[in-house]
Amino acid sequence: MLRTRFRRLAAATAVAVVGLGALAACGDGGDDEATSGPVKLRFLSLAWQKESLQANKDLVAKWNAEHPDIQVEYVQGDWNSIHDQLVTSFEGGDAPDIVHYEASAIGEFSKQGYLADLSDLISDDLKGQIDQGVWDTVTFDDKVAGVPFLLESQVVIANKKLLDAAGIAVPPADGGWTWDEFQANAQKLTKPGQYGVAWALKSPTNRVLNLALNFDGKFFYTDGGRTEVRIGDAEKEVPKRIHDMIYTTKSASPEALGMSGADTLPGFFGGKYAMLPGSVSLRQQMVEQAPEGFEWVTLPPVKGLSTKQAANPQTLSIAEDSKHKKQAAEFLEYFLNPTNMAALAKGDWLVPTGKQANEELVKLTGGKQGWDVAADSAADLTVAPFQMADGYPEWKTKYATPALQQYFANKITLDQLATQLVDGGKQVLR
């Protein structure tokens, strides 16, 4: 019996040693570049929705079939760990050639020299397709750190039957409600067991700062090379209006404050909330998850002094360490041509940055399912000061989000919120 056990142990040892040897064979054993054969590019993509994933894979497969001398390996990353993954890859000298991320995050990598300046690598044609306001979101120290290709605007998704029942007309794609009208309509849609609006404010900072541009609220001001947070009437306007809807007119649900956008869907489909302010990409959940017969409609962005919102486009960058920057840029030109950009935007239910791609998308979809509103909202998306501020991520996590959460929970006043935001800025801004 004991002898048998010992034999088993010896066998396990042998298996482990042989297994490790076999496992060592599982892998490329390093990252040496082949000196001959096709150029190989690694493309780290963050597409994760079913349609978007398919669109990305199809385009890469098509490119590989048409370009035997430049082969692209599609690698799927995920949004939650991309930052750590990139930091390690850049520091370790093993970055993917092409990186998918977002404008607000790539500035840091660009300033550290990890991303190539695309100014001279991409064509004037691609440059001309995208508005300068959007290019500004990816330009750091005069270097273009990525190609912005997908935009996410804030719209309002509404329950059509509840709008009709309250006698509220759906505004046209190019003529949205003002904030006053939006608040008045939310009031009309409020009755026992039903709220006019559900503001999903689990992560309130980006949303508040994005919408603050409606009233020209900048939050971050730079004078003489020094950036500071300032809170005036313009910055207070959006948080004050949301707060009023929750506690004064009671037309917004207080329980939605701790929710993310997707968490509000059961209440929306159940008729508990009549309107959901949120990203244009929420439309995908409407199509996939709305109950049979549920009628929903996309309302244009709400207007303050303007309908301006902060643009934080998704981007494609090329690693500075890539040995094949020119070929990577060629791939980007192909991947982001108007037809392909429209396909990518359709897959993610987002707005393409390219003008022609936007037009193609509206044609392709007939403007249905809110594509007309989504396309129209692109013109109002522009760079916001917070996107250019060093220290914004830290300010957001440590100070702004807790302070806004407290304010929306009615635990602090608007003035106390302003003080906390300003004091937080003093701690982290350089």
Next chain:
Amino acid sequence: MFGKTSRVGRTLQYLALAGYLIFLGFPLVWLLSTAFKPPRELVQLHPSLIPTNPTTQNFVQAFTEQELGRAALNSLQVSLASAVLTVLVAMPASYALARFRSKLGTAALGWVLLSQLFPFVLLIIPIFLILRQVGLANTHAGLVLIYVVWALPFALWMLQGFVRNIPRELEEAASVDGATRLQVLRRVVFPLLAPGIVATALFSFISAWNEFFFALVLVKTPELATLPVALARFVGIEGTARLGPLAAGSLLATLPSLIFFAFMQRRLSSGSLAGAVKG
């Protein structure tokens, strides 16, 4: 009167136990339910435990989009190799630490404990660079090496506790009967150490099976990705997720651990020493 109190007490005990079982089991039952729900049932205002229109579409999506089968096989290889190697290294080391008490042994144990204080975020880049230099970056062998090193400190602490619980008298008795040191180890110590070895193997297996960050950073080739990395791809921006395929994949990822544990748990009972030494 006493009997009645006893019955009430017993009933309360069972109720508490049932409550605890429900508390532990409910997430798994909910995961099972979610895995079979179509998209529309996932966002009902009043969700039901039993899907109204059960579907296997979530499993199809999980397997076709992310190749979970291959990822599971990768995870299984890596976790088994890590568990076996951890046990093989920890067994003799823990015996030496427990039986040969010296200043060096105490210092070694202190160092083992200290090593647990380093946050792995600090170590990841140096580890990556070293693995690259020795040609083990982007290989399962590199991952196994990291997992073994990562699990060893705790495994050593755990296993040396089991060694200490084996009475020295048993070893001395075997020596008196003429057994050599190797025979003492083979025939007395190792059989009695079985529950500890099983616990250590379980710990190493499960920590390797669940590990995400090293697998994400050290393995670049999609074909070599492990299960946690593949599952993370169903999660999107700011807490959004494709719940159906994620639940289906997570359910499958939970099964091997459950099976492994069910298979090994009988070995965990450490009652074999009861009455070994009298007086």
